[in-house]
Amino acid sequence: MRILPYAIAVSAVLSLPCSAIDIAGAPIVIGDGAVAMELTAARELQRYGRLLCGRQAPIVAPDDAPADAVAVLVGTPRSLPAVAGAVPADLHDQGYVLAAQTGPERLVVAARTPIGVQNGVYSLLEMLGARNEDMEREGAEYEELLLGAVL
Numbered sequence: 001m002r003i004l005p006y007a008i009a010v011s012a013v014l015s016l017p018c019s020a021i022d023i024a025g026a027p028i029v030i031g032d033g034a035v036a037m038e039l040t041a042a043r044e045l046q047r048y049g050r051l052l053c054g055r056q057a058p059i060v061a062p063d064d065a066p067a068d069a070v071a072v073l074v075g076t077p078r079s080l081p082a083v084a085g086a087v088p089a090d091l092h093d094q095g096y097v098l099a100a101q102t103g104p105e106r107l108v109v110a111a112r113t114p115i116g117v118q119n120g121v122y123s124l125l126e127m128l129g130a131r132n133e134d135m136e137r138e139g140a141e142y143e144e145l146l147l148g149a150v151l
């Protein structure tokens with residue numbers, strides 16, 4: 001598996017083993033029951049992930065996720081039951097969990113509520129190098145800024 005700067009950043013924050021999960025272009029899995037805010041969070045991860053990592057990640061349903069490949073799970077226990085074990089019952093409404101699973105390798109962005117999912121995605125993006133104030137910029141200006149920083 002290739003170790004890339006964004007994988008190392010995620011590895012350091014999540015205390016992953018040395019073989020960090022390479023999430024560039026990895027499918028983003030959202031549940032069939034995802035609400036608009038969860039879908040928006042997945043799209044934001046897809047959009048800024050492409051700008052930061054250079055590869056477009058598909059957004060897929062759980063049944064379409066590769067069984068043996070890296071994937072990013074995004075959702076609540078209600079919308080994506082696969083994340084249920086990662087979400088503590090006492091997690092507050094805007095809280096989130098960023099966790100790694102192995103066999104198959106999964107990066108989990110989970111919360112009890114859709115706003116928590118959105119917060120988790122933005123936190124992950126910041127760990128990967130996107131800055132909050134930059135994420136507020138739109139379109140070509142932001143793409144130029146990020147692509148210039150990557151090159």
